[in-house]
Amino acid sequence: NAGVTQTPKFRVLKTGQSMTLLCAQDMNHEYMYWYRQDPGMGLRLIHYSVGEGTTAKGEVPDGYNVSRLKKQNFLLGLESAAPSQTSVYFCASKKERELYEQYFGPGTRLTVT
Amino acid sequence: EDKVVQSPLSLVVHEGDTVTLNCSYEVTNFRSLLWYKQEKKAPTFLFMLTSSGIEKKSGRLSSILDKKELFSILNITATQTGDSAVYLCAVEALTGTYKYIFGTGTRLKVLA
Numbered sequence A: 001n002a003g004v005t006q007t008p009k010f011r012v013l014k015t016g017q018s019m020t021l022l023c024a025q026d027m028n029h030e031y032m033y034w035y036r037q038d039p040g041m042g043l044r045l046i047h048y049s050v051g052e053g054t055t056a057k058g059e060v061p062d063g064y065n066v067s068r069l070k071k072q073n074f075l076l077g078l079e080s081a082a083p084s085q086t087s088v089y090f091c092a093s094k095k096e097r098e099l100y101e102q103y104f105g106p107g108t109r110l111t112v113t
Numbered sequence B: 001e002d003k004v005v006q007s008p009l010s011l012v013v014h015e016g017d018t019v020t021l022n023c024s025y026e027v028t029n030f031r032s033l034l035w036y037k038q039e040k041k042a043p044t045f046l047f048m049l050t051s052s053g054i055e056k057k058s059g060r061l062s063s064i065l066d067k068k069e070l071f072s073i074l075n076i077t078a079t080q081t082g083d084s085a086v087y088l089c090a091v092e093a094l095t096g097t098y099k100y101i102f103g104t105g106t107r108l109k110v111l112a
Helices: none
Strands: A004-007 A010-013 A019-025 A031-038 A042-049 A064-067 A073-078 A087-094 A108-112 B003-007 B010-014 B019-026 B030-038 B044-049 B055-058 B061-066 B071-076 B085-095 B097-102 B106-111
Touching (some): A004 A087, A019 A031, A019 A087, A019 A108, A031 A073, A042 A073, A042 B085, A042 B097, A073 A087, B003 B097, B010 B019, B019 B030, B019 B085, B019 B106, B030 B071, B044 B055, B044 B061, B071 B085
Parallel strands (some): B010 B106
Antiparallel strands (some): A004 A019, A019 A073, A031 A087, A064 A073, B003 B019, B019 B071, B030 B085, B055 B061, B061 B071, B085 B097, B085 B106
16 A cells, blocks of 8 residues: 655756656545645645546646546646746645545655756 | 644754644634644644544644634644654635645754
């Protein structure tokens, strides 16, 4: 039982390049989330999903897109990376809408130059 | 606007000391408050506090929720160097759907 995994762990992009971050969970959780963590800002919600085939915008969605084609996977895409997207990205999952905690992945450190 | 504020921002103590971390919140449709410990990587879950569970304890860590005054505290007694981490507070609120609002965290350093 690996929990929540993220790929890749580190990435350096040039401005304007695109990439996809992959989050996978093996706990059969319904809810999945993408956050970014910046110094002094705490964790901010980018997008989330309440089930396979659904996605919704969070607090800071601009410049990102997501897809949840399979229940266990939640992909975060950057179509045209900008230096402001330099951050640590965390994926999290939660069993369902009832009172359960979120489980976090190990994070992806992304630098955009 | 929903917000969660943690204090202090950082704290340095010596092993054996007791620390109290604070989390105050202003959210609509409060559902739960969660504490996480973040060392180098992923936040790990400590406690969840709700209307029906306003006090939790696990070993040297304990937490209470005051729903009237809108705050929570996390206490760590007999601190150890392994307690050094960033402690995150998050409030789950119903804004369209259930979402979490995180504070910026308290960085705790425990010196040997």
